[in-house]
Amino acid sequence: xxxxxxxxxxxxxxxxxxxxxxxxxxxxxxxxxxxxxxxxxxxxxxxxxxxxxxxxxxxxxxxxxxxxxxxxxxxxxxxxxxxxxxxxxxxxxxxxxxxxxxxxxxxxxxxxxxxxxxxxxxxxxxxxxxxxxxxxxxxxxxxxxxxxxxxxxxxxxxxxxxxxxxxxxxxxxxxxxxxxxxxxxxxxxxxxxxxxxxxxxxxxxxxxxxxxxxxxxxxxxxxxxxxxxxxxxxxxxxxxxxxxxxxxxxxxxxxxxxxxxxxxxxxxxxxxxx
Numbered sequence: 001x002x003x004x005x006x007x008x009x010x011x012x013x014x015x016x017x018x019x020x021x022x023x024x025x026x027x028x029x030x031x032x033x034x035x036x037x038x039x040x041x042x043x044x045x046x047x048x049x050x051x052x053x054x055x056x057x058x059x060x061x062x063x064x065x066x067x068x069x070x071x072x073x074x075x076x077x078x079x080x081x082x083x084x085x086x087x088x089x090x091x092x093x094x095x096x097x098x099x100x101x102x103x104x105x106x107x108x109x110x111x112x113x114x115x116x117x118x119x120x121x122x123x124x125x126x127x128x129x130x131x132x133x134x135x136x137x138x139x140x141x142x143x144x145x146x147x148x149x150x151x152x153x154x155x156x157x158x159x160x161x162x163x164x165x166x167x168x169x170x171x172x173x174x175x176x177x178x179x180x181x182x183x184x185x186x187x188x189x190x191x192x193x194x195x196x197x198x199x200x201x202x203x204x205x206x207x208x209x210x211x212x213x214x215x216x217x218x219x220x221x222x223x224x225x226x227x228x229x230x231x232x233x234x235x236x237x238x239x240x241x242x243x244x245x246x247x248x249x250x251x252x253x254x255x256x257x258x259x260x261x262x263x264x265x266x267x268x269x270x271x272x273x274x
Contacts, residue, residue: 002048005074006061007034013053016060024050029244033102034076034095036252041269047074055080062089078102081151081211084204092272098264101214105261106251107221108209109133114250115225115243120233129224132175136220137208139178143167144208145201146192156213157186164216168223174231176223218244 010025028051035049052058058077064070066089076095082088088096099105109130116124146157158164167182187194200206209217222243229235256262 002046003072003074005034005038005047005049005076006058007031007049007051007076008053008055008058008078010051010053014057016057016064019050019052019057019061024052026051029241029248030102032245032248033106036248036256037076037095037265040256041265059089062091062094065093066091078214081148084148084206084211085152095268095272098261099210099214100212100217103214103218104210104212106248107217108255110255111247111250112221112224114254115246116228118246118250119225119229119238120235122233124228124232128175129228132177132224133221136178137212139180139183140167140212140216141201141208142187142194142197143183144212145197145206146187146190147213148204148206148211149192149197149200150190157190157192158213158216160213160215164213165219165223168216168220170223172227172231175227176220218247221247 006019006024007028007030009028009030012023012025014023014025030051031049035047038047052061055077058075061070061073062075062077065073065075074093074095077097078101079088079096079098080100082096097105109132112133113124113129116129143157150157159166167179167186169177169179187197219240222240225243226237230237
Protein backbone atom coordinates (compact mmCIF):
# COMPACT_ATOMS: atom_id res chain seq x y z
CA UNK A 1 0.00 0.00 0.00
CA UNK A 2 1.29 3.44 -0.96
CA UNK A 3 1.87 6.07 1.71
CA UNK A 4 0.44 9.35 0.43
CA UNK A 5 2.51 12.50 0.87
CA UNK A 6 0.49 15.69 0.39
CA UNK A 7 2.50 18.74 -0.65
CA UNK A 8 1.78 22.24 -1.88
CA UNK A 9 1.96 23.42 -5.48
CA UNK A 10 0.11 23.18 -8.76
CA UNK A 11 -2.14 25.41 -10.82
CA UNK A 12 -5.36 24.31 -9.07
CA UNK A 13 -6.27 24.93 -5.43
CA UNK A 14 -8.18 22.17 -3.63
CA UNK A 15 -9.76 22.25 -0.18
CA UNK A 16 -9.51 19.34 2.26
CA UNK A 17 -12.83 17.80 1.22
CA UNK A 18 -11.83 17.81 -2.45
CA UNK A 19 -8.43 16.32 -1.62
CA UNK A 20 -9.96 13.49 0.41
CA UNK A 21 -12.27 12.84 -2.55
CA UNK A 22 -9.24 12.30 -4.80
CA UNK A 23 -8.48 15.70 -6.32
CA UNK A 24 -4.85 16.80 -6.68
CA UNK A 25 -2.27 18.28 -9.08
CA UNK A 26 0.19 16.02 -10.90
CA UNK A 27 3.95 16.50 -11.54
CA UNK A 28 4.51 19.85 -9.86
CA UNK A 29 7.87 21.32 -8.87
CA UNK A 30 6.88 20.72 -5.23
CA UNK A 31 6.44 17.01 -5.96
CA UNK A 32 9.78 16.85 -7.79
CA UNK A 33 11.57 18.57 -4.90
CA UNK A 34 10.00 16.56 -2.09
CA UNK A 35 10.34 13.23 -3.89
CA UNK A 36 14.09 13.84 -4.16
CA UNK A 37 14.23 14.74 -0.46
CA UNK A 38 12.39 11.56 0.54
CA UNK A 39 14.49 9.45 -1.85
CA UNK A 40 17.57 10.50 0.10
CA UNK A 41 16.25 9.49 3.51
CA UNK A 42 13.49 6.93 3.05
CA UNK A 43 14.09 3.49 1.60
CA UNK A 44 11.85 0.53 1.02
CA UNK A 45 8.50 2.32 1.15
CA UNK A 46 6.12 3.19 -1.65
CA UNK A 47 5.29 6.88 -1.59
CA UNK A 48 2.63 8.63 -3.67
CA UNK A 49 3.05 12.41 -3.86
CA UNK A 50 0.04 14.66 -4.44
CA UNK A 51 0.08 18.45 -4.78
CA UNK A 52 -3.03 20.13 -3.40
CA UNK A 53 -2.31 23.80 -4.07
CA UNK A 54 -2.26 25.95 -0.96
CA UNK A 55 -0.53 25.63 2.38
CA UNK A 56 -3.83 26.25 4.18
CA UNK A 57 -5.14 22.92 2.86
CA UNK A 58 -1.92 21.17 3.88
CA UNK A 59 -2.30 22.60 7.39
CA UNK A 60 -5.92 21.37 7.56
CA UNK A 61 -4.73 17.87 6.67
CA UNK A 62 -1.87 18.20 9.19
CA UNK A 63 -4.38 18.95 11.94
CA UNK A 64 -6.29 15.76 11.03
CA UNK A 65 -2.99 13.86 11.36
CA UNK A 66 -2.35 15.38 14.79
CA UNK A 67 -5.93 14.59 15.87
CA UNK A 68 -5.42 10.95 14.82
CA UNK A 69 -8.15 11.00 12.15
CA UNK A 70 -5.71 9.77 9.47
CA UNK A 71 -2.55 7.71 9.94
CA UNK A 72 -1.12 6.52 6.60
CA UNK A 73 -0.63 10.06 5.32
CA UNK A 74 2.33 12.45 5.45
CA UNK A 75 2.39 16.17 4.70
CA UNK A 76 5.29 18.39 3.63
CA UNK A 77 4.99 22.15 3.45
CA UNK A 78 6.79 25.47 3.18
CA UNK A 79 8.38 26.74 6.35
CA UNK A 80 7.68 30.42 5.58
CA UNK A 81 8.33 32.18 8.93
CA UNK A 82 6.75 29.38 11.00
CA UNK A 83 10.05 28.19 12.49
CA UNK A 84 11.16 31.74 13.32
CA UNK A 85 7.84 32.60 14.97
CA UNK A 86 7.53 29.13 16.57
CA UNK A 87 4.33 28.28 14.71
CA UNK A 88 5.35 24.93 13.25
CA UNK A 89 3.04 21.96 13.80
CA UNK A 90 4.83 19.09 15.50
CA UNK A 91 4.17 15.46 14.53
CA UNK A 92 6.30 12.63 13.06
CA UNK A 93 4.25 12.76 9.83
CA UNK A 94 4.71 16.50 9.26
CA UNK A 95 7.71 17.91 7.36
CA UNK A 96 8.88 21.46 6.62
CA UNK A 97 11.32 22.98 4.17
CA UNK A 98 14.57 24.34 5.57
CA UNK A 99 14.05 27.83 4.15
CA UNK A 100 10.91 29.83 3.46
CA UNK A 101 10.05 27.39 0.65
CA UNK A 102 11.70 24.75 -1.51
CA UNK A 103 12.84 27.55 -3.83
CA UNK A 104 15.00 28.95 -1.02
CA UNK A 105 16.60 25.56 -0.48
CA UNK A 106 17.72 25.08 -4.08
CA UNK A 107 18.48 28.56 -5.45
CA UNK A 108 21.89 30.16 -4.88
CA UNK A 109 24.55 31.73 -7.10
CA UNK A 110 26.30 28.39 -7.75
CA UNK A 111 23.07 26.78 -9.01
CA UNK A 112 22.37 29.82 -11.22
CA UNK A 113 25.85 29.54 -12.72
CA UNK A 114 25.47 25.79 -13.25
CA UNK A 115 22.11 26.23 -15.04
CA UNK A 116 23.61 28.88 -17.33
CA UNK A 117 26.54 26.62 -18.20
CA UNK A 118 24.11 23.77 -18.91
CA UNK A 119 22.08 25.94 -21.29
CA UNK A 120 24.98 27.69 -23.03
CA UNK A 121 27.50 24.80 -23.07
CA UNK A 122 30.09 27.41 -22.10
CA UNK A 123 32.00 27.81 -18.85
CA UNK A 124 31.37 31.26 -17.37
CA UNK A 125 33.05 33.49 -14.82
CA UNK A 126 31.40 32.87 -11.47
CA UNK A 127 32.10 36.37 -10.12
CA UNK A 128 29.50 38.01 -12.40
CA UNK A 129 26.70 35.85 -11.05
CA UNK A 130 27.95 35.81 -7.47
CA UNK A 131 28.32 39.59 -7.33
CA UNK A 132 24.84 40.14 -8.78
CA UNK A 133 23.28 37.60 -6.41
CA UNK A 134 25.04 39.09 -3.37
CA UNK A 135 23.85 42.55 -4.41
CA UNK A 136 20.30 41.15 -4.65
CA UNK A 137 20.54 39.77 -1.09
CA UNK A 138 22.04 42.98 0.30
CA UNK A 139 19.48 45.28 -1.29
CA UNK A 140 16.53 43.06 -0.35
CA UNK A 141 17.50 42.53 3.31
CA UNK A 142 15.26 45.23 4.81
CA UNK A 143 12.34 44.06 2.65
CA UNK A 144 12.72 40.50 3.97
CA UNK A 145 12.83 41.86 7.51
CA UNK A 146 9.65 43.81 6.72
CA UNK A 147 7.99 40.68 5.34
CA UNK A 148 8.75 38.73 8.51
CA UNK A 149 7.64 41.62 10.71
CA UNK A 150 4.31 41.86 8.89
CA UNK A 151 3.97 38.06 8.69
CA UNK A 152 3.90 38.04 12.47
CA UNK A 153 0.88 40.33 12.17
CA UNK A 154 -0.69 38.03 9.51
CA UNK A 155 0.15 40.46 6.72
CA UNK A 156 3.00 40.68 4.18
CA UNK A 157 5.40 43.12 2.55
CA UNK A 158 5.73 41.46 -0.85
CA UNK A 159 2.61 41.50 -3.06
CA UNK A 160 2.02 37.77 -3.34
CA UNK A 161 -1.11 37.73 -5.50
CA UNK A 162 0.28 40.36 -7.84
CA UNK A 163 3.82 40.39 -9.21
CA UNK A 164 6.41 39.80 -6.48
CA UNK A 165 8.93 41.30 -8.93
CA UNK A 166 7.64 44.84 -8.30
CA UNK A 167 11.09 45.78 -7.00
CA UNK A 168 13.13 44.11 -9.78
CA UNK A 169 14.41 45.70 -13.00
CA UNK A 170 13.25 43.05 -15.45
CA UNK A 171 14.39 45.00 -18.55
CA UNK A 172 18.09 45.55 -17.89
CA UNK A 173 20.78 46.20 -20.46
CA UNK A 174 22.72 43.33 -18.88
CA UNK A 175 21.57 41.56 -15.68
CA UNK A 176 18.59 42.35 -13.40
CA UNK A 177 18.86 44.37 -10.20
CA UNK A 178 16.76 45.46 -7.23
CA UNK A 179 14.94 48.78 -7.49
CA UNK A 180 15.80 50.19 -4.10
CA UNK A 181 13.49 53.16 -4.61
CA UNK A 182 10.50 50.82 -4.99
CA UNK A 183 11.33 49.16 -1.67
CA UNK A 184 11.65 52.57 -0.01
CA UNK A 185 8.31 53.61 -1.47
CA UNK A 186 6.59 50.49 -0.17
CA UNK A 187 8.14 50.88 3.29
CA UNK A 188 6.71 54.40 3.44
CA UNK A 189 3.30 53.25 2.20
CA UNK A 190 3.15 50.68 5.01
CA UNK A 191 4.52 53.14 7.61
CA UNK A 192 7.44 50.88 8.47
CA UNK A 193 10.51 52.25 10.24
CA UNK A 194 13.85 50.72 9.28
CA UNK A 195 15.08 50.81 12.88
CA UNK A 196 12.11 48.65 13.93
CA UNK A 197 12.68 46.24 11.05
CA UNK A 198 16.41 45.84 11.67
CA UNK A 199 15.74 45.23 15.34
CA UNK A 200 13.19 42.54 14.39
CA UNK A 201 15.58 40.95 11.86
CA UNK A 202 18.42 40.76 14.37
CA UNK A 203 16.19 39.42 17.14
CA UNK A 204 15.00 36.52 14.99
CA UNK A 205 18.30 36.02 13.10
CA UNK A 206 16.55 36.36 9.74
CA UNK A 207 18.77 35.40 6.78
CA UNK A 208 17.76 36.92 3.43
CA UNK A 209 18.51 33.90 1.23
CA UNK A 210 16.76 31.51 3.62
CA UNK A 211 13.64 33.57 4.36
CA UNK A 212 13.07 35.73 1.30
CA UNK A 213 9.65 35.13 -0.25
CA UNK A 214 10.40 32.00 -2.28
CA UNK A 215 8.71 32.97 -5.54
CA UNK A 216 10.60 36.27 -5.60
CA UNK A 217 13.95 34.55 -5.01
CA UNK A 218 13.29 31.92 -7.68
CA UNK A 219 11.95 34.40 -10.21
CA UNK A 220 14.95 36.69 -9.70
CA UNK A 221 17.28 33.75 -10.37
CA UNK A 222 15.28 32.95 -13.51
CA UNK A 223 15.61 36.60 -14.59
CA UNK A 224 19.39 36.35 -14.12
CA UNK A 225 19.52 33.22 -16.25
CA UNK A 226 17.25 34.53 -19.00
CA UNK A 227 19.06 37.87 -19.31
CA UNK A 228 22.45 36.17 -19.27
CA UNK A 229 21.32 33.94 -22.14
CA UNK A 230 19.85 36.87 -24.06
CA UNK A 231 22.38 39.65 -23.40
CA UNK A 232 25.60 37.65 -23.18
CA UNK A 233 24.92 34.86 -25.68
CA UNK A 234 22.07 36.09 -27.91
CA UNK A 235 20.04 32.99 -27.03
CA UNK A 236 16.26 32.88 -26.90
CA UNK A 237 14.55 32.33 -23.58
CA UNK A 238 13.13 29.02 -22.50
CA UNK A 239 10.17 28.57 -20.17
CA UNK A 240 10.47 29.40 -16.48
CA UNK A 241 9.11 25.96 -15.56
CA UNK A 242 11.97 24.23 -17.38
CA UNK A 243 14.54 26.46 -15.68
CA UNK A 244 12.98 25.58 -12.31
CA UNK A 245 13.37 21.89 -13.01
CA UNK A 246 16.94 22.19 -14.21
CA UNK A 247 17.69 24.17 -11.05
CA UNK A 248 16.22 21.43 -8.85
CA UNK A 249 18.33 18.80 -10.59
CA UNK A 250 21.50 20.88 -10.36
CA UNK A 251 21.05 21.41 -6.63
CA UNK A 252 20.46 17.75 -5.81
CA UNK A 253 23.17 16.47 -8.16
CA UNK A 254 25.85 18.97 -7.17
CA UNK A 255 25.18 20.33 -3.67
CA UNK A 256 22.68 18.43 -1.56
CA UNK A 257 24.91 15.69 -0.14
CA UNK A 258 26.52 17.94 2.47
CA UNK A 259 26.10 21.25 4.26
CA UNK A 260 23.49 23.01 6.37
CA UNK A 261 20.45 22.12 4.26
CA UNK A 262 21.35 18.43 4.08
CA UNK A 263 21.93 18.33 7.84
CA UNK A 264 18.56 19.99 8.45
CA UNK A 265 16.67 17.33 6.48
CA UNK A 266 18.79 14.53 7.91
CA UNK A 267 17.83 15.66 11.42
CA UNK A 268 14.17 16.09 10.46
CA UNK A 269 13.92 12.59 9.03
CA UNK A 270 15.75 11.16 12.06
CA UNK A 271 12.97 12.61 14.23
CA UNK A 272 10.09 11.81 11.92
CA UNK A 273 8.88 8.41 10.75
CA UNK A 274 8.24 8.25 7.02
